[in-house]
Amino acid sequence: MSNYSTYLTEALAVARTAGSIIKEAFLNRASLHIDLKANDADLVTQVDRNVEQVVFSHLRKAFPDHRFVGEESVSESETKRTGLGSDDTPTWVVDPIDGTTNFVHGFPFVAVSIALVINNVPVVGVVYNPIMEELYHAVIGGGSYFNNTPLPLPPIKPLPSLTTALIAAEYGSDRVPEILDPKMSTMHKVIAAPVRGVRSVGSAALNLCYVARGTLDLYWEAGVHAWDVAAGAVIVREAGGILANWKQGERQDGVETYDLCAREVLCVRKTAGGVEEAQKIIESIRQRLESVEYARD
Ligand code: IPD
Numbered sequence: 001m002s003n004y005s006t007y008l009t010e011a012l013a014v015a016r017t018a019g020s021i022i023k024e025a026f027l028n029r030a031s032l033h034i035d036l037k038a039n040d041a042d043l044v045t046q047v048d049r050n051v052e053q054v055v056f057s058h059l060r061k062a063f064p065d066h067r068f069v070g071e072e073s074v075s076e077s078e079t080k081r082t083g084l085g086s087d088d089t090p091t092w093v094v095d096p097i098d099g100t101t102n103f104v105h106g107f108p109f110v111a112v113s114i115a116l117v118i119n120n121v122p123v124v125g126v127v128y129n130p131i132m133e134e135l136y137h138a139v140i141g142g143g144s145y146f147n148n149t150p151l152p153l154p155p156i157k158p159l160p161s162l163t164t165a166l167i168a169a170e171y172g173s174d175r176v177p178e179i180l181d182p183k184m185s186t187m188h189k190v191i192a193a194p195v196r197g198v199r200s201v202g203s204a205a206l207n208l209c210y211v212a213r214g215t216l217d218l219y220w221e222a223g224v225h226a227w228d229v230a231a232g233a234v235i236v237r238e239a240g241g242i243l244a245n246w247k248q249g250e251r252q253d254g255v256e257t258y259d260l261c262a263r264e265v266l267c268v269r270k271t272a273g274g275v276e277e278a279q280k281i282i283e284s285i286r287q288r289l290e291s292v293e294y295a296r297d
Contacts, residue, residue, distance in 0.1 A: 004116070004124050004139040007063075011114045011126040012137060014058040018051045018112040019130030022097060026110065026131055034104055037075055042173040043100050048072050051096035055114060059092050066116075067091040071227045074297075082226050082297045084120060084261055091117045093260075095227040098127075099203030101173075108132055113205040115230030120260060125234030127205045136209040136231075138238035144212050151239035152214035152270050159217055159271040162193040162284055168207040168219035170200050182290035183222060189288035190220075204265065208232025211269045212239035220266045220285055222246070222292040229265050233258060240270030242278045246289050263294035 025032065025047040033046050052070040060068065067089045069082045084091060095113040097103050103110045108131040116124040127136040136151075138144035144151040159165060169187055174180065191198060199216065201207050204224045210216040212235045236243050242256075246264045249256045266285060268278045 004142070007116050007124045008126070008137065008139050010059060010062045011116065011124055012135075014055050015112055015114055015126045015128040015135070017058065018055055018096065019128045021051055021054065022047065022103070022110060022112060023130040026103060026106070026108075029104065029106060032104060038173065039175060041101070041175060043104055044072060044075070045097075045100065045104065047103070048096045048100055051112060052094060055094050055096060055112070056092075063090070063092075065089070068094070069227065070094040070096060071225065072096060074225075074227075080295075082261065084117060084226055084297065088119050093117050093122070093227050093230040095205060095225075098205040098228055099201075102202045107202060109201045109203050109206050111203055111205050113227065113231040115234065117226075117230055117260065122230045122234045122260065125231030127209050127231050127235060129206060134209070136212065136235050138212075138235040140234060140238065142238065144235045144238035146209070146213055151212045151235070152241075156214060156270055156272050158273045159268070159277060159281055160273065162190070162195050162281065165195045165217040165281070166197045166199065167195050168199050168201055168210065168216050170202070170204065170207070170221045172221065172223040174223060179223070179292055179294075182292050186220075186288060186290045190285065193284070193288070204228035205232045208236050208265070208267060211241055211267050212236045214239075214269045216269070218266075218268045218281060218285065220246075220264075220289070222264045223294055224263060224265050226260045226297045230260060233260070236267050241267055242275070242282055243267045244282055246286065246291065248286070261297035263297060264292075
């Protein structure tokens with residue numbers, strides 16, 4: 001943990017600054033300027049761009065040798081690629097507002113998401129929802145916290161099957177049939193398991209944090225970007241949850257590796273039945289997933 005504490009301190013400090021900007025803009029959102037990205041369901045505001053620059057300039061001052069990847073700069077770049085994995089430079093991966101549609105509509109599930117990724121592994125994660133005053137943070141090997149309380153929150157219940165699960169699933173912003181059809185078909189198969197309930201929070205980062213808390217039992221999505229999930233990835237794993245890709249990955253020290261650029265996520269909370277029980281849930285979701293083709297990050 002101590003190796004990463006300077007990084008965490010700076011990430012927490014700038015998350016607070018970003019949070020004040022986001023909250024102020026959320027309360028005065030009548031004057032927001034909204035632009036469309038890929039389609040009518042893919043939004044960006046001047047607040048997203050501004051917050052990204054504020055976070056970058058704070059972290060750049062503290063860590064001038066690091067690299068910076070953010071949702072808005074990648075979206076506006078020619079390649080639209082993150083460059084993650086091209087070398088071993090420590091890289092800050094930032095979503096200035098995860099839940100931009102929520103932000104625009106005044107639905108309070110909005111967060112800044114800040115992660116430090118080293119050799120493709122997220123090692124520090126901070127997710128802050130300034131509207132609901134929820135701050136999540138984790139550092140690899142140091143546990144996860146929600147407003148400084150360790151995660152998961154008690155009680156840690158068993159999860160013997162999907163039938164008692166409250167799950168998160170998102171539709172994402174793509175509306176073309178090649179993407180929407182397999183997603184809807186997967187959604188149908190998972191709901192028909194049957195699961196107990198489905199929630200669409202509208203923020204991948206917060207979905208991951210709710211799984212880390214134990215409030216949601218599991219979450220899956222295709223189409224997420226590295227900046228949506230990098231911080232939440234550390235928070236879920238450090239809270240004892242399982243985080244995986246849709247297809248089974250290699251194992252390192254008994255833990256499946258997670259490919260951050262694969263545009264997909266699948267996770268299950270810590271359960272009273274231990275890793276085997278959670279792994280069974282992962283497998284029962286995997287049986288129902290229909291793959292969706294996305295360009296890698
Ligand atoms: C989106 C949110 C949403 C998820 C999308 C993301 P944004 O991020 O996390 O919940 O379904 O896949 O792109 O655009 O609000 O930063």
